[in-house]
Each structure stands twice: as C-alpha cells, then as structure tokens.
Amino acid sequence: MxxxxxxxxxxxxxxxxxxxxxxxxxxxxxxxxxxxxxxxxxxxxxxxxxxxxxxxxxxxxxxxxxxxxxxxxxxxxxxxxxxxxxxxxxxxxxxxxxxxxxxSAKRKTYRYTIDMGKFPDVFARSYRFHHPTKLNAEAMAEGVRHLIGTHDFTSYTSIHSTKPHHIRTIYEAYFEQEGGALHLYITGNGFLYNMVRVIMGTLLWVGQGKLKPDDMKRILEGKLRSLAGPTAMPHALTLMDVEYGEGGVADHLNSSMDEDDE
Amino acid sequence: MxxxxxxxxxxxxxxxxxxxxxxxxxxxxxxxxxxxxxxxxxxxxxxxxxxxxxxxxxxxxxxxxxxxxxxxxxxxxxxxxxxxxxxxxxxxxxxxxxxxxxxSAKRKTYRYTIDMGKFPDVFARSYRFHHPTKLNAEAMAEGVRHLIGTHDFTSYTSIHSTKPHHIRTIYEAYFEQEGGALHLYITGNGFLYNMVRVIMGTLLWVGQGKLKPDDMKRILEGKLRSLAGPTAMPHALTLMDVEYGEGGVADHLNSSMDEDDE
The missing domain is CATH 3.30.70.580 (Pseudouridine synthase I, catalytic domain, N-terminal subdomain)
Structure with a gap:
C-alpha cells in the first residue's frame, strides 16, 4: 500500500x-x-x-x-x-x-480578510468580511503582536472546544493591506476551535476603538472566553498552508495538531 | 425630474x-x-x-x-x-x-482574463478562462496591437450583429500578467456584439501557435467572421469602465455607442 x-x-x-x-x-x-x-x-x-x-x-x-x-x-x-x-x-x-x-503537521497558516471599501467588492464577497466604517489598522497590528509566542489561548477559543488544554504557539501574526483589503496572516503549531475567528473578532473591537491594543494581552492572561470579542464570520477565513518537517516524517510527540481546528 | x-x-x-x-x-x-x-x-x-x-x-x-x-x-x-x-x-x-x-459614452474598457495555472484558481474560477497548456503571451501581445486604430471589425464580431456598419476605434489594447493570470485590457469608442470575445478567441489561436501575430491584421482586412477564431467563453470577460466627456454632456453625433455590445 x-x-x-x-x-x-x-x-x-x-x-x-x-x-x-x-x-x-x-x-x-x-x-x-x-x-x-x-x-x-x-x-x-x-x-x-x-x-x-x-x-x-x-x-x-x-x-x-x-x-x-x-x-x-x-x-x-x-x-x-x-x-x-x-x-x-x-x-x-x-x-x-x-x-x-x-x-505530522508542524505549522499552519490562516488568512482572514476584511474588505474596508465603502461598498463591497462584488467579486470577493464570498471571501471577505465587509466592514465599511473606519478601522484603525495600526492598532490592530499592534494588538495581534501580543499573541505571538506560546500561550494558553482559552480566551480566544470557542467554549465548545473539547481539548484538555489550550496551550498553542503562534510563530507569526501580521496584517497586510492589498488595495481595499486588509489581510491578517497567522501561523502557529496548531489552532483551537474558532481560534482565528475569535482573535479576529476581538481585533475588530481594537480597530473600532472599543479596546486598546494592550487589551489583547489582558484578555489572553484572563483565560476566559467571555473577555474576548465575538467570533468573526467564517466566510472570510482561508487555510493557506500546512507545513511538515523534512520528508514529512511524523513527529507526533512534539505536535499540537491533535485538535478541533478552525 | x-x-x-x-x-x-x-x-x-x-x-x-x-x-x-x-x-x-x-x-x-x-x-x-x-x-x-x-x-x-x-x-x-x-x-x-x-x-x-x-x-x-x-x-x-x-x-x-x-x-x-x-x-x-x-x-x-x-x-x-x-x-x-x-x-x-x-x-x-x-x-x-x-x-x-x-x-453619451466616449470610451469603454473591457478586461478578458486567462488563468494559465496548471490547475485553476478555485476562487477565480467564475471570472477566468482556464487554459493549462502553454501560451505564447508575447505573440498574443504583438497580435492584438494590429487591432489598434479605426477599422472595420466585421471579422471580429458575431454574425448576429445587427449594426449597419462595423467601423470602431480601438484606443488601447495590451496584456498584463498578474501571477498566473493573463489579462487583456482593451479600450475603444464602442464594441460590437461579442467583439472582445472573438478577438480573444483568435488571440488564443495566436498564443497556441495556430496563427501568427500578423494574421490578426490579415483577418481584420478580410472582413469575414469565418476567418477569425472561436468566440471565447463569456465568464472571463468584465466591463471595467465607461468614460464620458466633460460634465457627461451628450455628444451623440460623434459616438459609436449605439450598438449591441458585449
């Protein structure tokens, strides 16, 4: 076989x-x-x-x-x-x-895309979350940096997560602007159920001025889902890439890829 | 009113x-x-x-x-x-x-997009014509330049065109590559029924090596639809822009915008 x-x-x-x-x-x-x-x-x-x-x-x-x-x-x-x-x-x-x-997976990368245009791009409507009112993109970029590293992501996962623990590592998290689109790229060793969407929903509060960038850290440390923002809509989320070690050989003991996922 | x-x-x-x-x-x-x-x-x-x-x-x-x-x-x-x-x-x-x-329209711009990837981009499938085998993009770019100017476009319009004459002016026509996508941008004072699609279908023959770039001119001068290539699929065609004169005032006598269009 x-x-x-x-x-x-x-x-x-x-x-x-x-x-x-x-x-x-x-x-x-x-x-x-x-x-x-x-x-x-x-x-x-x-x-x-x-x-x-x-x-x-x-x-x-x-x-x-x-x-x-x-x-x-x-x-x-x-x-x-x-x-x-x-x-x-x-x-x-x-x-x-x-x-x-x-x-065997080592790293996964997700992208979440916001359409910041006054009116939605009709051709990308199924792939972007339209947010026509002003967002502070700098504050969002600053906010997401607080999540980089190894943390307990209980605050940023669905209460329906079935996992024994919520410790995950985020290697990279940054925003990129492309015309009227604002992309969040986030790479980690594993993601909990709805994790990127809860992070994004909370970052939108930062962008709207309802939270400060530092609040992302405070919420993380609180380890309580109710501290974070809403779960952002699914249709703007894309699994971009899954990376494996040399030769794709399994290394199960060090992997966090045993979870619910997005 | x-x-x-x-x-x-x-x-x-x-x-x-x-x-x-x-x-x-x-x-x-x-x-x-x-x-x-x-x-x-x-x-x-x-x-x-x-x-x-x-x-x-x-x-x-x-x-x-x-x-x-x-x-x-x-x-x-x-x-x-x-x-x-x-x-x-x-x-x-x-x-x-x-x-x-x-x-009152003075100029219209259309875009036709070919997906040259080995496999289609699943998110752009409704907006691009997938052509996985090799195309000579340089030959296509050379071919389309023969259409710039004022010509009788009988060869490059549907036989179902109902217009009394087929003289139109192409101001600009060029290709632009964007990742695996090849865009044709074409601007004119008016377009006949299926005109961009017949032009594109013929340019695909040029890209495939079935025709030479100069054949675009020969076909134009032949004023016979049967000389040109097939009508390319509609789903990869987009009307990009319609331009008007100062203040949008009508100038009906000089306009060719009285036609069937794409």
Missing amino acids: RNIGVKVSYDGTNFNGFQSQPYGRTVQDEIEKAIKHLSGENIIIIGSGRTDAGVHALGQVFNFHTSSTIPTERWAIALNTRLPKDIVILDAWNVPDNFHSRR | RNIGVKVSYDGTNFNGFQSQPYGRTVQDEIEKAIKHLSGENIIIIGSGRTDAGVHALGQVFNFHTSSTIPTERWAIALNTRLPKDIVILDAWNVPDNFHSRR
Whole structure:
C-alpha cells in the first residue's frame, strides 16, 4: 500500500465544512466519492484538520493509503476531472508510511480578510468580511503582536472546544493591506476551535476603538472566553498552508495538531 | 425630474445578461425592482450597453430620471440594501438632463482574463478562462496591437450583429500578467456584439501557435467572421469602465455607442 499526500484548495461557500458530517455537503465526502469513482476503493482520507462550514482553503493537506496502481503524479489531474467546480486538487506526492497529515503537521497558516471599501467588492464577497466604517489598522497590528509566542489561548477559543488544554504557539501574526483589503496572516503549531475567528473578532473591537491594543494581552492572561470579542464570520477565513518537517516524517510527540481546528 | 447617473458592479455568473429579457434573471430587472421598492416609481433605466449572459462588470454605468426627493448621495447605499448579493452600486451622481449613458459614452474598457495555472484558481474560477497548456503571451501581445486604430471589425464580431456598419476605434489594447493570470485590457469608442470575445478567441489561436501575430491584421482586412477564431467563453470577460466627456454632456453625433455590445 502506498501513502499519498495531497494538497487541495476549495471554495467553502457551499460546504458544511471539510470533514464528513451526518448531514450536509462536505469536502471530504466529495473527495472520497471521486477516489471511489477513480480507483474503485472505499477510502477514508485523513485531513490535516477540520475547517468549519463556510471556511475556505488554498492549501489544505490530506493523505490516504491506496493499493491502486495509478501513478502518483496522475492523481491530481484524474481527481480534478471527477470533482465539483469548488474543489481543485493542486498536488499529490508519495509520503512515508507513517505520515499522518494531521499528526505530522508542524505549522499552519490562516488568512482572514476584511474588505474596508465603502461598498463591497462584488467579486470577493464570498471571501471577505465587509466592514465599511473606519478601522484603525495600526492598532490592530499592534494588538495581534501580543499573541505571538506560546500561550494558553482559552480566551480566544470557542467554549465548545473539547481539548484538555489550550496551550498553542503562534510563530507569526501580521496584517497586510492589498488595495481595499486588509489581510491578517497567522501561523502557529496548531489552532483551537474558532481560534482565528475569535482573535479576529476581538481585533475588530481594537480597530473600532472599543479596546486598546494592550487589551489583547489582558484578555489572553484572563483565560476566559467571555473577555474576548465575538467570533468573526467564517466566510472570510482561508487555510493557506500546512507545513511538515523534512520528508514529512511524523513527529507526533512534539505536535499540537491533535485538535478541533478552525 | 432629476437625471441620475449610477456606477454599478455585478457578478454576471447567475444573470442572463444586463438587459431585460423575456426570460431569465437580468441585472436591469433587479435594479428596477430595487428602485420601485425604494421610491415607488416604475422606472426603466438606461444602461451604457448590454453585457451578455455570464459577463461581469466592475464599472457599468446607467442613468434614470426620477421625481423622488431622495438625495442623490443616498441612492447608492439605499439601493444596495435592496439589491441581491451579486449586484453592488458603487456611486450615484447628478447628470445633465440630456445625459444618456449609452449615447453619451466616449470610451469603454473591457478586461478578458486567462488563468494559465496548471490547475485553476478555485476562487477565480467564475471570472477566468482556464487554459493549462502553454501560451505564447508575447505573440498574443504583438497580435492584438494590429487591432489598434479605426477599422472595420466585421471579422471580429458575431454574425448576429445587427449594426449597419462595423467601423470602431480601438484606443488601447495590451496584456498584463498578474501571477498566473493573463489579462487583456482593451479600450475603444464602442464594441460590437461579442467583439472582445472573438478577438480573444483568435488571440488564443495566436498564443497556441495556430496563427501568427500578423494574421490578426490579415483577418481584420478580410472582413469575414469565418476567418477569425472561436468566440471565447463569456465568464472571463468584465466591463471595467465607461468614460464620458466633460460634465457627461451628450455628444451623440460623434459616438459609436449605439450598438449591441458585449
């Protein structure tokens, strides 16, 4: 049996999230259907993490074990011809037997995008949160820097998180302006359920002047969800990238990638 | 009665074009419904030109006469709250009584976008034509330059054009690369039915090596639609801008904006 790693992009608008659910259309179901159609195998793929309903991905990763003889480099093209328009496979490669797309992951990067235009960009409406009133982008940039490092992110995760602890490491977090769009890029060793969206909802309060940049630190240290702002809308969130160690070999003991995710 | 000019953007994916039709959802119908809802008036708006089913607009212009007392600067916000997600009004301003968004127009700019990536960008799939095999972008850029100037564009228009003559002026036509996207920008005093799409379909033949750049000129001079390439798909075409003279005053005699359009 080969173990194949796959990079996939999807428009989350019409999905009830990545992972199979008792109801609703999911990315995982569509991919498993395409694999069944292609190789005849009933395979359960392993995603690097869930993404919630409405959340998009530019570089989600999954892996699966197959007995098929289809050459690895053919999988991307062959699956794309069998997938709906809102899923595009970008790459497929051989990975070691013990590679597990969730447990082997080292870093993930998410992007959250605000449309600051007076009126929304009609072509990006499904991918950006429209906020027409003034935001203090400098204050937001200062605020998010307080989250870099290893912290207990209880304040910035959903109360529905099922994890035993909420300690995660944020390696990078910064804003970037692109025309009327304001992107937050955030990279960490793992993200808790709704973590980026709660961080963004709180940063919006900073941008609106309801909180000061330093309050991001105070809220973090309070370890109480109710201190933070609202959970920002899902449709402006995109999983950009999942990174693995050399050769994609698993290093499960040091990974925090055992969680709910966005 | 005031005469109001309006700039509107729309995602053409789910429209049967701009102009009202006996069947199908149109941008004009949605806007007229929103006006009726807002001011109670049964108004027929005047668009700067039709766009075909599937074609988008970033800067379409229309005008309408109203007896309503709603201040001009309120129209954009008020209409947007009454319009579906795929139409966004960008601006509204007072225009002279004799302003006519089609007849007064001086220049129009269209953009046609090719996605040259190995796999399509899933987020731009509704706005770009995916062409995964190699294109000679330099040859296409050279080819399109033969169309600049005042010419009879019979070869590059649909045989269903209803116009008495096909002489139009192209002021500018050039390609611009942006990541994996190749944009054609083309500005003229007017465009015939399917004109940009036939030009693009022919330029794709140039990019594929089926034609030489000079053939664009030969085809132009042949004045026969059958000499040119296929009509490129509508979903990658966007009306970017419509320009008017000083004060938007009509100058009907010199305008070619009396046509079918894209």
